[in-house]
Amino acid sequence: MDIKASVLQRVSEWERAALDDECRHCAIRSSALFAELTDEDFERIHRPIDRVRLAPGAVIFNDGDAAEALFTVRRGAVKIEHVLPDGRSRITAMHHAGDLIGLSGYAARRHDARAVALTEVELCRLPVSLLRELEACSPRLQAGLEAKWLAALREANAWLTELSVGSIGARVARLLLKFPADPEDRITVCSRQDMGAMLGGVALETVSRVMSRFQREGVLESLDRVGRVYRADLAALRRIAADG
Amino acid sequence: MDIKASVLQRVSEWERAALDDECRHCAIRSSALFAELTDEDFERIHRPIDRVRLAPGAVIFNDGDAAEALFTVRRGAVKIEHVLPDGRSRITAMHHAGDLIGLSGYAARRHDARAVALTEVELCRLPVSLLRELEACSPRLQAGLEAKWLAALREANAWLTELSVGSIGARVARLLLKFPADPEDRITVCSRQDMGAMLGGVALETVSRVMSRFQREGVLESLDRVGRVYRADLAALRRIAADG
């Protein structure tokens, strides 16, 4: 708890005032939960939406925490991890700009997984009480939530089918394609250990070997000296992802 | 389409008439979608809910089918399978009495997976149009649908964490615990091939070997001669499932 309080850095007051109206004109609104809301709906949001900025490694919520709020990712990447009784953990989802996190805590009253910032992250904090109010009187938000449920379920099934079966090479390729690429085909990945946890109990050395092989084969080109940023041959990755 | 039509055996007319009122007093209603509906809500269901009975192997819906209806499982078991581009397939869920299937097709307009009967099954057919009508004016059904979304997401995450990591022994034990056991600890499993697909690309021979080992160790006792029905030492299975 202390850890969370110390890490959550609320933006300053003057910045919050500006945000009040910004929600309407948010850059990621088209993909976020409030996509279809009308001006009438926005009238009902009296208080400004809190925006929080977190450092890499910060815990957004823990398994078992009371779900007081959901979060929309504005910038950066977030991992969702489930911890098994024996201590091993599996990462079951990764979220980027526009994604909603904590949805299962909205239906249950508690979160059922841990959310951790993978990079520096900026989030919008959506109190559950506010969402419940809005949902009761806005069919647009109902539709938005339904779409988010669908997206969450689709994503979970995609991880089951794409990241858990086939050769390690194909699975790593599919994982790499899940990191958002910029217009110049650059991708920023996470630690080898986290990549292994995303693939389901794969050793970090195995991931490292595959990444090295991809570089030898010209599929990846390292752009930094710590193995986190690459230029990717996306067509080649898709080919590798398809067979295996 | 022809296949489905030939396999779907609608119950006879007199039986349907009886079902009209039976929905209110359904044995599995407490766990099914209509759990919290009031008499007032039921008034809105003018037509009787179709009940269908299918043979093992029957396809309930296919990936890509227009989602005209969802189904509640009354009896038996159903598998949900996603097919990969290379032909391999992974089973991403298994449903039993009380479960709702096809939910993601309710939000999208098409089903995104294939549903196949594992045993002889009995289903209630819930037309999407009916659900949409009810959802618009019954907050109870909204809550019910939300609960079903949550259950589907939880289940998907459980498969990711429990069935995809750890030793084969532990994973098979966790899978066996997912089959419903009767009061005398008897479980009925599916084919070795399907069990392998549930565990994520595991060879059927490997599953067979683990099942044989469990019998040698006294964890399972075969009750038929085709390897489908067993008496299980559930405590031992839970122990094996925990460490691995």
Next chain:
DNA sequence: CGCGGCCTTGATCGCACTCAATTCTAGTGG
């Protein structure tokens, strides 16, 4: 009785885990 499907069991092989050593970077403090 023969046939096909499914389960079982055996033998072999290769991929990925494990243990271990090395390199590189970023951060810290003298």
Next chain:
DNA sequence: CCACTAGAATTGAGTGCGATCAAGGCCGCG
């Protein structure tokens, strides 16, 4: 500015687990 440290990635060697190939058995069915 440089030595030192901690964390992460890389690379190597050896091993074991599970995939693959193959053969045989059991059951239900025509």
